[in-house]
Amino acid sequence: MSLDAVLSRIDADLDPALERLFDLLRIPSISTDPEYKADCDRAAEWLVKDLNAMGIAAERRETPGHPMVVAHVDGDGPHLLFYGHYDVQPVDPLELWHRDPFDPAIEEVDGQKVIRARGASDDKGQLMTFVEACRAYMAEHGKLPCKVTFFFEGEEESGSPSLVPFMKENAAELTADVALICDTTMAAPGLPSIATQLRGMLKEEFTLKGPRMDLHSGLYGGPALNPLREISKLIASFHDETGRVAVDGFYDGVPELSDELRRQWADAGFDETTFLGRIGMSRAHGEEAFSAMEQVWARPTLEVNGMWGGYTGAGTKTVIPAEAHCKLTCRLVGDQDPAQVRDALRAHIEARLPVDTEVVWHGSLDGAPASVMDTSRPEFELARGALSDEWSREAVFAGMGGSIPIAGYFKTILGMEPMLIGFAKDDDAIHSPNEKYDVESFHKGIRSWARILDALGQAAP
Amino acid sequence: MSLDAVLSRIDADLDPALERLFDLLRIPSISTDPEYKADCDRAAEWLVKDLNAMGIAAERRETPGHPMVVAHVDGDGPHLLFYGHYDVQPVDPLELWHRDPFDPAIEEVDGQKVIRARGASDDKGQLMTFVEACRAYMAEHGKLPCKVTFFFEGEEESGSPSLVPFMKENAAELTADVALICDTTMAAPGLPSIATQLRGMLKEEFTLKGPRMDLHSGLYGGPALNPLREISKLIASFHDETGRVAVDGFYDGVPELSDELRRQWADAGFDETTFLGRIGMSRAHGEEAFSAMEQVWARPTLEVNGMWGGYTGAGTKTVIPAEAHCKLTCRLVGDQDPAQVRDALRAHIEARLPVDTEVVWHGSLDGAPASVMDTSRPEFELARGALSDEWSREAVFAGMGGSIPIAGYFKTILGMEPMLIGFAKDDDAIHSPNEKYDVESFHKGIRSWARILDALGQAAP
Incomplete structure (x- = not known):
């Protein structure tokens, strides 16, 4: 025909x-x-x-x-x-x-x-x-x-x-x-x-609890642990300086990108500069070893989608808050198992919990590979x-x-x-x-x- | 008489x-x-x-x-x-x-x-x-x-x-x-x-701006810089592992605690355990070299009083936000100059600003020594x-x-x-x-x- x-x-x-x-x-x-x-x-x-x-x-x-x-x-x-x-x-x-x-x-x-x-x-x-x-x-x-x-x-x-x-x-x-x-x-x-x-997803959310109640930063500033500082340190520990997720076991099941796909994508002539420029980026901020396209299409991520704690209104409140909050999602690739990634993430945080803090997990296992x-x-x-x-x-x-x-x-x-x-x-x-x-x-x-x-x-x- | x-x-x-x-x-x-x-x-x-x-x-x-x-x-x-x-x-x-x-x-x-x-x-x-x-x-x-x-x-x-x-x-x-x-x-x-x-105070607030707009974490997660991660790294950099403020020049004007005051305070028999226990702390979390009382009475602090960014409502939103926010106050002692501390803090942050971010300062010089x-x-x-x-x-x-x-x-x-x-x-x-x-x-x-x-x-x- x-x-x-x-x-x-x-x-x-x-x-x-x-x-x-x-x-x-x-x-x-x-x-x-x-x-x-x-x-x-x-x-x-x-x-x-x-x-x-x-x-x-x-x-x-x-x-x-x-x-x-x-x-x-x-x-x-x-x-x-x-x-x-x-x-x-x-x-x-x-x-x-x-x-x-x-x-x-x-x-x-x-x-x-x-x-x-x-x-x-x-x-x-x-x-x-x-x-x-x-x-x-x-x-x-x-x-x-x-x-x-x-x-x-x-x-x-x-x-x-x-x-x-x-x-x-x-x-x-x-x-x-x-x-x-x-x-x-x-x-x-x-x-x-x-x-x-297509990347999969894991959703997680946690509260870091510190002092028993909100504290006055004049009366307790110094000896009181500040959950906002501690949650920042935890979040800062999620990635190493090369943009790689620093959670043990996170990359289990992540496949190597095949030479054939790398070739196809390299030959496709993506305009990374335009792609990145549209969102205000002068370079790709993900894992250094990968191009922007590879980062989006073939590599997993751990992103904080929301965080909050303490006083967020107008003006100043000299508070050391009792707790801080974080919402995050992971984009998964290959054979990454959402349950295993969740466990790895929780273990990462729990291993780094400072004395006098407690973590409360809010995420259900609402993920998909x-x-x-x-x-x-x-x-x-x-x-x-x-x-x-x-x-x-x-x-x-x-x-x-x-x-x-x-x-x-x-x-x-x-x-x-x-x-x-x-x-x-x-x-x-x-x-x-x-x-x-x-x-x-x-x-x-x-x-x-x-x-x-x-x-x-x-x-x- | x-x-x-x-x-x-x-x-x-x-x-x-x-x-x-x-x-x-x-x-x-x-x-x-x-x-x-x-x-x-x-x-x-x-x-x-x-x-x-x-x-x-x-x-x-x-x-x-x-x-x-x-x-x-x-x-x-x-x-x-x-x-x-x-x-x-x-x-x-x-x-x-x-x-x-x-x-x-x-x-x-x-x-x-x-x-x-x-x-x-x-x-x-x-x-x-x-x-x-x-x-x-x-x-x-x-x-x-x-x-x-x-x-x-x-x-x-x-x-x-x-x-x-x-x-x-x-x-x-x-x-x-x-x-x-x-x-x-x-x-x-x-x-x-x-x-x-009596400790003095400096109030500061800033916004860290990253991507040009809120982004979908599926379409941009990886190459897009995440301001929540970056602000966490900045906040984590404010203190060293001994609890000391790691901002260059922050301690200018902070006096040594006199031997006489140290003796008075040591002899006063403060019940640190009770003081700390009341707020849920098992130890003092400020500068390691000082007692809890010394930390509150005689040492300066840098406290984050509020931080927020991204999605903070119920459920999940797979967003990489365009910006993140931080409110902080410093308690000042001795001859610390609020204006100089503010400049030191701003210089600390500006020296660590990642590429593709911008900081917007909201603090007026609303401080007192x-x-x-x-x-x-x-x-x-x-x-x-x-x-x-x-x-x-x-x-x-x-x-x-x-x-x-x-x-x-x-x-x-x-x-x-x-x-x-x-x-x-x-x-x-x-x-x-x-x-x-x-x-x-x-x-x-x-x-x-x-x-x-x-x-x-x-x-x-």
């Missing part, structure tokens, strides 16, 4: 594809606000009808929340499950939008055409890149090169409460060879990427090749600094490797006013999926 | 003296609450009448706030100015009092008789120890052994707004050889003491001898950890050395519900002043 014909059809069909996306964008499917429940229903119905129009028997499937949309297309190649979400974030503060968030339009920004609307990037625009690729493929060839299951949810922006139960109840139906997720950004503008490692995809599966290299062809640039297996719980669910509940391939950009303003999606992302995104479907069709089923 | 006769008269006159104090305690002279303005007036009038009854021409002197009471008694010896205040703290929370705060009574606590009422200790009871000593002396001898100026204010508990202007306007009238202030505690129960060194009395004046040793005689225990020249601004005013505005001699105890619950003053403090306080007046009468005028 000819891929070129499909790509030509995609190019020719871009305006109608945009019109279809605009139709979907006009539905204010804000999942978190009950006032928009009917709109979420409408968005699900719209997707059912759109798939039906392609000759695909899609179904609306009820949940305690907003409906799922599920559809199956038989085919010869491997079985792919495609996931996206049709719900969107609220639009407040509305006054910061320069147009109605649900009245999409093409705008031109710095010579780039962009689709402006709530959901343009997250995730309706991205979701439709896959749908349009299938539409073009089917129009040209009457079938798809792979077996495909479409799986759309309407609760992603409100915590996906129905997702795991639905996955468990319909495990047989939803299990495929790999899961495709189109809800991420490209690692850098114009750099095609498959996110293959990293997700590391099995890139030895042939689908990963095939997709990477297809993306490289489309973007005329070697695609990378990228890391992602944050967690994507849904990717983990596909792995742990359905036993599928998720391939996260997205075309969004960092400046898309998702969750913010004036969300946009580059027309280039939409157009080349559709073309990318057509190439990926074609390539995966050549893999063994 | 016979001191013994005066002391015998004081013993015999204790019950009427208590009745007079009760009369004064019944007046709810809460200076900070406008509703009690007339009561403050009544308390001033009561003192005028009481002095008049002793044959002393006392005057009520108006101020923009509550009136002062001023009286002069001529005499042969040195000129003493006695300061006390007739106003009291508010009584909230009233429900925690076990009796009406303005219905004084003698109660027995652990075999000790105590006077229970608001103001019993702070400062009506203490003020009346001096008045009663003068009454007994005059009744026995028809005159006092020194020239005495009585100076009572009614705004001490509301910040003494009229005091400095009044001192300046009446400088000639109020200037004496030494100022006696009876508004302090004994250094330890039963240990007579003259507070001769320590007050160190000139104990070489003969009045100090004479008073110490008199106190030692009364309490059958060697009186000490004590330090005080906190500041007493009024003592400083006598020094800086009127050029007098203040002698702070008080008989209150740490458990008097001043400013709290169920304030009390031991009958022993009142009785032996009166006897102490009689002895001091007698002893000072022998000093050259």
Whole structure:
């Protein structure tokens, strides 16, 4: 079957594809606000009808929340499950939008055409890149090169409460060879990427107790231990002078970065200066032995997210407080075990507790290990090749600094490797006013999926 | 003139003296609450009448706030100015009092008789120890052994707004050889003491700025500098491992503790274990080379009184904050100069500022040097001898950890050395519900002043 014909059809069909996306964008499917429940229903119905129009028997499937949309297309190649979400974030503060968030339009920004609307990037625009690729493929060839299951949810922006139960109840139906997720950004503008490692997280919080009560610094300053000073010393002990976490056992399970990934990332030509400059940094402050990208994508962190104690109001209060507080999170990679990291951290602090202090732990074991995809599966290299062809640039297996719980669910509940391939950009303003999606992302995104479907069709089923 | 006769008269006159104090305690002279303005007036009038009854021409002197009471008694010896205040703290929370705060009574606590009422200790009871000593002396001898100026204010508990202007306007009238202030505690129960060194204070506050905005710890954790970590390192650098302040130049002007004071304090038999145990400390945490008492009375400190940054609410927020905050105060001793200490502290921090951070200083030069009395004046040793005689225990020249601004005013505005001699105890619950003053403090306080007046009468005028 000819891929070129499909790509030509995609190019020719871009305006109608945009019109279809605009139709979907006009539905204010804000999942978190009950006032928009009917709109979420409408968005699900719209997707059912759109798939039906392609000759695909899609179904609306009820949940305690907003409906799922599920559809199956038989085919010869491997079985792919495609996931996206049709719900969107609220639009407040509305006054910061320069147009109605649900009245999409093409705008031109710095010579780039962009689709402006709530959901343009997250995730309706991205979701439709896959749908349009299938539409073009089917129009040209009457079938798809792979077996495909479409799986759309309407609760992603409100915590996906129905997702795991639905996955468990319909495990047989939803299990495929790999899961495709189109809800991420490209690692850098114009750099095609498959996110293959997502950091996990451990949450911890503690109170350091010192004097029996708040003390007057005149009457007791000197002999009284000051918990603010002591908690500062503890926090200062978390890292060594090279930026490495100095907690014994913290790095257990952290893999070496493979030479192949290091090469891919080095060759990708990230603009670290721009990345860092945007946040006011002149250099990367993490582990010295790693680049900024490696620090975010492949290395664990221990960050203090909040600390407080004593008097924090206006003016002066000469107090030595009875206690001080610290909230922290660790980003985990590879095989780091959240429970073991928590124990190591607690042991580190308890070994350094000064006399006359006590530590009270508030963290539950609310953590998740990293997700590391099995890139030895042939689908990963095939997709990477297809993306490289489309973007005329070697695609990378990228890391992602944050967690994507849904990717983990596909792995742990359905036993599928998720391939996260997205075309969004960092400046898309998702969750913010004036969300946009580059027309280039939409157009080349559709073309990318057509190439990926074609390539995966050549893999063994 | 016979001191013994005066002391015998004081013993015999204790019950009427208590009745007079009760009369004064019944007046709810809460200076900070406008509703009690007339009561403050009544308390001033009561003192005028009481002095008049002793044959002393006392005057009520108006101020923009509550009136002062001023009286002069001529005499042969040195000129003493006695300061006390007739106003009291508010009584909230009233429900925690076990009796009406303005219905004084003698109660027995652990075999000790105590006077229970608001103001019993702070400062009506203490003020009346001096008045009663003068009454007994005059009744026995028809005159006092020194020239005495009585100076009572009614705004001490509301910040003494009229005091400095009044001192300046009446400088000639109020200037004496030494100022006696009876508004302090004994250094330890039963240990007579003259507070001769009060620590000064410097207030400082700063913000450490890092990233340009609050950052997501998934997207930027690693390369982004974390101001909470960096401020902790700065705070941890303020002290070395022996508890000494590690800021260059901080100790400039800090005097050696004299052998004589060290001996007095060592011989005084302070119960450090009890002092520390009360606040939950098993040992003194200040400079290792000094005892707890020396740390509080004679050594400077640098204390963090408040610090905060990032997310401090319930749950988790994976933020790397843009800034962190710290409030601190230094207690100063000897000739430490607040401006110089501030400069040293700022230089310490600025020398350690990590790249990509900025410090913003919020402190104004709102500081005061320590007050160190000139104990070489003969009045100090004479008073110490008199106190030692009364309490059958060697009186000490004590330090005080906190500041007493009024003592400083006598020094800086009127050029007098203040002698702070008080008989209150740490458990008097001043400013709290169920304030009390031991009958022993009142009785032996009166006897102490009689002895001091007698002893000072022998000093050259």
